[in-house]
Amino acid sequence: xxxxxxxxxxxxxxxxxxxxxxxxxxxxxxxxxxxxxxxxxxxxxxxxxxxxxxxxxxxxxxxxxxxxxxxxxxxxxxxxxxxxxxxxxxxxxxxxxxxxxxxxxxxxxxxxxxxxxxxxxxxxxxxxxxxxxxxxxxxxxxxxxxxxxxxxxxxxxxxxxxxxxxxxxxxxxxxxxxxxxxxxxxxxxxxxxxxxxxxxxxxxxxxxxxxxxxxxxxxxxxxxx
Numbered sequence: 429x430x431x432x433x434x435x436x437x438x439x440x441x442x443x444x445x446x447x448x449x450x451x452x453x454x455x456x457x458x459x460x461x462x463x464x465x466x467x468x469x470x471x472x473x474x475x476x477x478x479x480x481x482x483x484x485x486x487x488x489x490x491x492x493x494x495x496x497x498x499x500x501x502x503x504x505x506x507x508x509x510x511x512x513x514x515x516x517x518x519x520x521x522x523x524x525x526x527x528x529x530x531x532x533x534x535x536x537x538x539x540x541x542x543x544x545x546x547x548x549x550x551x552x553x554x555x556x557x558x559x560x561x562x563x564x565x566x567x568x569x570x571x572x573x574x575x576x577x578x579x580x581x582x583x584x585x586x587x588x589x590x591x592x593x594x595x596x597x598x599x600x601x602x603x604x605x606x607x608x609x610x611x612x613x614x615x616x617x618x619x620x621x622x623x624x625x626x627x628x629x630x631x632x633x634x635x636x637x638x639x640x641x642x643x644x645x646x647x648x649x650x651x652x653x
Contacts, residue, residue, distance in 0.1 A: 454617035461550035520550035522648035604626035
């Protein structure tokens with residue numbers, strides 16, 4: 429079901445409805461400052477299970493914890509002053525930061541390694557939904573291959589030689605433009621649609637777990653910035 433919203437003045441009743449769906453283990457489709465995302469509540473085991481099943485992704489770097497501000501990061505990740513300054517300078521925006529998790533975070537999300545991607549999106553819809561829910565969202569980019577009856581997409585190129593561990597770009601044709609296009613995605617409970625087409629772009633992923641910043645995927649965010 430599609431619910432149309434005005435990004436600068438979102439009806440509180442719509443946000444509260446979305447928050448209730450998430451709290452009950454539901455999945456939502458919503459815009460970000462890059463492409464469309466599918467989200468569940470960070471604290472809903474059922475929601476996380478449904479999101480993982482729908483996405484079909486095994487690589488956990490495809491999943492992101494969406495937060496409303498940097499203060500929420502401290503609940504899940506370790507972060508020193510240098511990392512804090514980098515994130516503050518680039519947020520909100522089209523950047524995902526991979527950080528080491530604190531004890532318990534990987535268990536809560538069923539992660540196989542002690543790191544997670546975190547992002548503050550530069551779009552009022554997810555930011556207001558996070559504030560209404562009172563907790564971060566667990567998210568993945570919405571792709572056409574998730575729609576019912578969609579053909580299996582071809583595997584993208586692995587990237588440049590020497591970048592075997594990098595995540596390849598998502599093919600532009602796999603990304604949605606309009607919210608209504610996600611109506612065919614099974615198990616999706618609600619779509620929050622501002623009625624505007626989204627740019628078919630993806631986020632830049634930066635790995636901050638080591639001594640040096642490592643580019644995992646080049647996207648909309650400029651790097652080096």
